[in-house]
Amino acid sequence: MQLTVDSIINYEILEKARVLTAKDFVTDRTVQWISVMEMPVENFVRQNEVVLTTAIGCHDDIEKFEGFVQDIIDSNASALMIAIGRHVFDIPTEVIELAEQQNFVIIELPWEVRFSAIIEEVMRNINDTQYKDREKSEKVQQELLKLILGDTDLEHISKYIQRQIDCQLLITDRNGFIQAKSGYTQDFMEKWKNAVIQGDFPIRRQADLVNNDPMLRKFQASALGDRMILQIPVLQVSEDPQGYIFVVLPKEISVVSYLTHYRVAVLEHAATTISLWLSRENAIEETKMSLRSDFVQEVATGGFISAEKAFSRAKLLGYNLDLPYICLVGFPENFKEMFEKRKQDYHSYTQWTESMIRYIEEEIYFAAQSLKREIMITYQGNQLLIYLEKPADTVYDNAINFLDLIDRRLKTLLPEVNISWGIGDYSEGFQGLPESYQHANIALDIGRRKKGKGQRMLYSDTRIDRVLLTLAQNEEMKGIIMATIQPLVEYDKQRNMDLIGTLKSYNQNHGNVSQAARDLSLHRQSLLYRLRKIESLTGHSLIDPDDLFLLDLSIKTWEIGVAENIN
Numbered sequence: 001m002q003l004t005v006d007s008i009i010n011y012e013i014l015e016k017a018r019v020l021t022a023k024d025f026v027t028d029r030t031v032q033w034i035s036v037m038e039m040p041v042e043n044f045v046r047q048n049e050v051v052l053t054t055a056i057g058c059h060d061d062i063e064k065f066e067g068f069v070q071d072i073i074d075s076n077a078s079a080l081m082i083a084i085g086r087h088v089f090d091i092p093t094e095v096i097e098l099a100e101q102q103n104f105v106i107i108e109l110p111w112e113v114r115f116s117a118i119i120e121e122v123m124r125n126i127n128d129t130q131y132k133d134r135e136k137s138e139k140v141q142q143e144l145l146k147l148i149l150g151d152t153d154l155e156h157i158s159k160y161i162q163r164q165i166d167c168q169l170l171i172t173d174r175n176g177f178i179q180a181k182s183g184y185t186q187d188f189m190e191k192w193k194n195a196v197i198q199g200d201f202p203i204r205r206q207a208d209l210v211n212n213d214p215m216l217r218k219f220q221a222s223a224l225g226d227r228m229i230l231q232i233p234v235l236q237v238s239e240d241p242q243g244y245i246f247v248v249l250p251k252e253i254s255v256v257s258y259l260t261h262y263r264v265a266v267l268e269h270a271a272t273t274i275s276l277w278l279s280r281e282n283a284i285e286e287t288k289m290s291l292r293s294d295f296v297q298e299v300a301t302g303g304f305i306s307a308e309k310a311f312s313r314a315k316l317l318g319y320n321l322d323l324p325y326i327c328l329v330g331f332p333e334n335f336k337e338m339f340e341k342r343k344q345d346y347h348s349y350t351q352w353t354e355s356m357i358r359y360i361e362e363e364i365y366f367a368a369q370s371l372k373r374e375i376m377i378t379y380q381g382n383q384l385l386i387y388l389e390k391p392a393d394t395v396y397d398n399a400i401n402f403l404d405l406i407d408r409r410l411k412t413l414l415p416e417v418n419i420s421w422g423i424g425d426y427s428e429g430f431q432g433l434p435e436s437y438q439h440a441n442i443a444l445d446i447g448r449r450k451k452g453k454g455q456r457m458l459y460s461d462t463r464i465d466r467v468l469l470t471l472a473q474n475e476e477m478k479g480i481i482m483a484t485i486q487p488l489v490e491y492d493k494q495r496n497m498d499l500i501g502t503l504k505s506y507n508q509n510h511g512n513v514s515q516a517a518r519d520l521s522l523h524r525q526s527l528l529y530r531l532r533k534i535e536s537l538t539g540h541s542l543i544d545p546d547d548l549f550l551l552d553l554s555i556k557t558w559e560i561g562v563a564e565n566i567n
Contacts, residue, residue: 085111137265
């Protein structure tokens with residue numbers, strides 16, 4: 001039970017003391033410390049501290065007296081006891097009014113009451129309380145260890161801790177992903193997810209909750225909506241957080257008044273216990289995730305000697321290779337740029353990427369569950385590799401709906417994320433899985449070249465592009481293309497005229513000069529000038545069908561696979 005100002009003023013040695021202000025608040029003011037203080041106060045008074053003073057130097061200076069009392073109030077002390085009879089004979093009305101306005105307790109002491117006697121009595125009470133709290137918290141520690149040794153799940157451990165501290169908990173990994181929770185609304189959980197994505201939690205700034213209170217230095221706090229969230233790290237041997245305990249305080253309770261000696265001790269024991277639990281579970285989960293990830297990569301790259309071995313591994317890992325799958329490959333385009341905006345909240349780019357991929361994977365799993373489809377997934381080599389179960393009656397509609405659902409969710413949670421997707425063809429049987437992966441990679445590569453970043457490309461839509469890409473890889477064809485296109489590219493660089501774009505528009509409009517001019521927002525004569533310049537630079541006539549075909553083919557092949565060699 002917490003010691004209060006009300007308990008102290010009922011001591012026998014204080015029977016002649018008088019409470020002058022905030023009489024209705026003495027039962028609410030907890031006491032954790034007691035000290036003697038004269039001017040100046042500076043930062044020597046702690047929160048929840050009873051301060052004894054003779055107010056020396058204040059008796060004939062009301063303004064100085066008010067400043068001294070205000071400093072004590074600003075320190076969040078519990079009460080101020082002023083000895084009357086030597087340096088101060090009466091407490092000024094102005095000082096009393098100042099304290100009353102701020103609901104601060106001032107107690108008038110007779111001069112003959114020794115400060116040492118008050119301190120001795122208060123410290124005996126504090127020590128008794130702390131001793132009882134320590135005994136009680138040690139029993140909690142023993143019970144927590146029993147739960148760990150009994151292989152109890154984290155939800156049950158969390159509920160036990162909640163009963164001891166009279167508050168709800170969130171237990172997360174080091175990135176803020178929830179490992180255990182209970183009793184929270186969907187609205188609160190959405191707020192939490194958004195706050196973690198934005199980097200608000202875990203709290204990474206290095207600042208004490210209350211700088212002059214040593215008991216609280218390991219705690220940090222921040223608001224989430226109208227609730228205050230208290231954070232304590234779950235440390236590894238290396239002193240790096242492997243997770244966090246978050247205490248969601250009731251609206252009407254302040255952090256410091258909530259953190260009693262007992263609760264601090266329980267939370268410290270809880271952090272140690274959960275550290276043991278997370279170390280064990282993280283090792284298991286990381287091994288499982290690594291095995292599943294490596295398995296999907298091995299399937300995609302054709303690394304299995306026999307289908308029988310693959311099916312056996314899949315069964316152990318919880319995958320079903322009897323289902324038909326098509327492969328999707330995603331490439332996050334702008335992770336580096338996003339990290340630059342938030343890097344002050346993270347230890348490294350690797351840690352930040354890990355956090356982002358976890359959230360994206362969560363949305364991928366959510367989309368698969370919503371569509372009632374099985375998936376196999378991994379993130380390796382800066383690519384998301386997904387095998388999505390294909391319904392019997394369709395191929396691409398299923399994949400498009402799946403990506404649409406992911407995009408809608410990500411635009412809400414991570415609007416800055418930009419992912420390019422390649423969608424492979426379905427190839428039957430286990431041997432078709434690597435082929436579908438190859439198709440998805442080709443579609444991704446062509447889509448990024450042709451459509452730009454953040455777009456989707458179906459492998460079935462890349463037939464012409466694949467022909468052009470094959471041509472672009474032929475050395476003789478590459479020489480012809482470069483000889484044809486080089487003069488236009490160089491001229492565009494020097495004059496910024498975009499002859500390449502002009503010729504493309506001319507071809508797309510089947511040689512209709514007027515329509516091409518409108519599309520390019522050019523005067524007809526300006527377009528004719530450009531067309532003549534193209535003919536003179538390339539030595540090819542735009543009237544000759546063969547020359548026009550060569551120019552068109554060269555531009556398309558250059559765009560799909562040769563542009564980087566020329567540029």
